[in-house]
Amino acid sequence: MLTIPGPVNQHLCDGLSRRNFIKLGSLGLGLTLSDLFALEASSTARKQNKSLILIYLVGGPPHQDMFDLKPNAPREIAGEFKPIQTNVSGIEICEHLPQLAARMDRMTIVRSVSDAQPEHNAYQCFTGRNQRETVPAGGWPSLGATISKLQGPRDSATPPFVSICHTATHGPYNEPGPGFLGIPCSSFRPMGPTRNDMVLNGITHDRLADRKSLLSAIDRFRREADASGKMIGMDRFTQQAMGVLTSSKLADALDLSKEDPQLRARYGSGDPTIHIDGNGAPRVPQNFLTARRLVEAGVRVVTVNYSKWDWHGGSYNTIFNRQREDHPVLDQALSTLLDDLQNRGLEKDVMVGIWGEFGRTPKINHQVGRDHWPQVSFALLAGGDMRHGQVIGATDRLGGEPTERPVRFGELFATMYHHLGIDVESATVTDLFGRPQYLVDDGCHPLPELI
Secondary structure, eight states: OOOOOSOTTOBOTTSOBHHHHHHHHHTTOOOOHHHHHHHHHHOHHHHOOOEEEEEEETTOOOGGGTTSOOTTSOHHHHOSOOEEEOSSTTOEEETTOHHHHTTGGGEEEEEEEOOOOSSSOSHHHHHSSOTTSOOOTTOOOOHHHHHHHHHOOSBTTBOSEEEOOOOOSSGGGSOOOOGGGOGGGOOBOOOGGGGGGGSOTTOOHHHHHHHHHHHHHHHHHHHHHOOSSHHHHHHHHHHHHHHHHTOSHHHHHHOGGGSOHHHHHHHOOOOTTOBTTTTSOBOOTHHHHHHHHHHHHTOSEEEEEESOOOOBTBOHHHHHHHHHHHHHHHHHHHHHHHHHHHHTTOTTTEEEEEEOSOEEOSSOBTTTBSOEETTOEEEEEEESSOOOSEEEOEEOTTSSSEEEOOBOHHHHHHHHHHHTTOOTTTOEEEOTTSOEEESSOTTOOOOTTTO
């Protein structure tokens, strides 16, 4: 009879619980290792080759100056930038985003995101949940953590969830953790010195296997006695580490020197050690290339934080001068990412989501620029074999309130889950008290305009 260690309520990839596998074994079905692999291959979760790239624009980018311009409003509303026509009739965006304008048929602008938190906080951008509302013990898990729990890795050599988010000195800007899902669903973060630990440095695979066996023998009694589940989480990390060390797949994906130099140049360059304004994320467009390489290597979810979009506190000229710096770099990097995914046949398999934590005030304060404005903000969606080349929602003549199709963060997240083949109407994850929790807030469904 097949015996599989671990909690009996943990589900395998084909939807059968471990307890059910034990029952199958007791019925004399004679499951062999090859049978197990066959079941895994037939799993709907494992057959999904879909991936997500989630890009967080740190600090709240101004919707009125990027994707929802109001040229007929008074100057203190409209600002300095002019709209330009995109390659989709009737859709206009900022003049400093010409490359994205030429690819509008492959994107969707959501102009009416309406339930943002009012403060700088990455929490909602990565979880889809408002932290000011009821939060379960341990906190809501991030999107990547949830996918790790429900679908696990596509490839033993690559973790399901990789974060290449740079650490911000302003704590709320940082990506939240796995919440109540705990250690096993944390992101793999190949940042800084961690990259140096991803090679064996002279240790043979056989010797590594011996060390793994020794580690397992020493820790076995602690696993059996542990009631918190943390040791099981460490087991999962150990397995991931072994997969990384015995394969060059992840290390190769992170090594941009293996990429075509001309393609690297098209993405643009930036210094990861220079954090814009000191407390945000650095402006590193090549991280978009790293994200593409990671999903191509088998990672399901890659998260990226990019630049610093909180410019108020300076003068009127400051906010527009900063945008003249940032917009062209984002325009080039994001356009190249879309082209790269298309050229590699990944456009339908990889969905890209881009947003910040809120929008900006319609009226420009000449002392501090555009202030925080949670009433409405934008999201940009691309890829994922969806009906793009459209705008969802609209705002009033000043860009201050939604007038058509208000969209909640939970609907954006439901759309991403749908792309991965997960039904938010039925899928749940279990919290610290053993209660099932749905993946998005009640009433949030995938955007029907896209699917």
